[in-house]
Amino acid sequence: MSSETGSTNPNSEAVPGTSQDPAVLDPDAQDPDAEEKLRLQLAIFDVSRDAGGRGLEEIRDMLLSAFAARGVAAPPATWVESVASSAFYGEPYIIDYPTAIAADDLEPAPNPEVRERLAARRELREVQLPPGIFPSQEEWNIPANEVTTADQGRGGRAAFRALTAPGGPSRQLLAAVGLAGVVLAALAIIQLSRRTSRVSLEG
Secondary structure, three states: OOOOOOOOOOOOOOOOOOOOOHHHHOOOOOOOOHHHHHHHHHHHHHHHHOOOOOOHHHHHHHHHHHHHHOOOOOOOHHHHHHHHHHHHOOOOOOOOHHHHHHHHHHOOOOOHHHHHHHHHHHHHHHOOOOOOOOOOHHHHOOOOHHHHOOOHHHOHHHHHHHHHOOOHHHHHHHHHHHHHHHHHHHHHHHHHHHHHHHHHHHO
16 A cells, blocks of 8 residues: 555545645645644554554554544545555554655554655755746646547647647658658668569569
């Protein structure tokens, strides 16, 4: 069971905010479910500390009790089973890294490996990249119909072609390479036909 960010649950609508961490989309965004996710993560840390040597069913019951103690509604049964399985193998389930880091700030994560991983994430968040390293937000925004439809009547095919076809010198280079390939293939066919003719004449 992976405890990487985003591995939280198979039913993302039922567990708040787990389908996409808003901070991934916009580092300045505030996650409206942050408090609930934090309580879930703290409950998971609580149970993971005491899960050693216990069976899956017992760990699942411990999780449900821990969620109730933290004042958070229990997520779907399949999600709880996944978290219990992770704790059974000694790995606390990570909802997402911002949540896990916030939980670790309040109560240390249950094992050293996770604490080290969260410490590395904290350091990474402190790194300030020079401006201009990444394209602007406007350059990333592509209208959905330009990549999800190939309906020529609505301009989708033309838009898709415009996105995928190289332009300028690179297009000319590809055309030249393609032409060279055709010429080489034709020469190979001619050579093969000459050899075949010779063999038939000699025979």
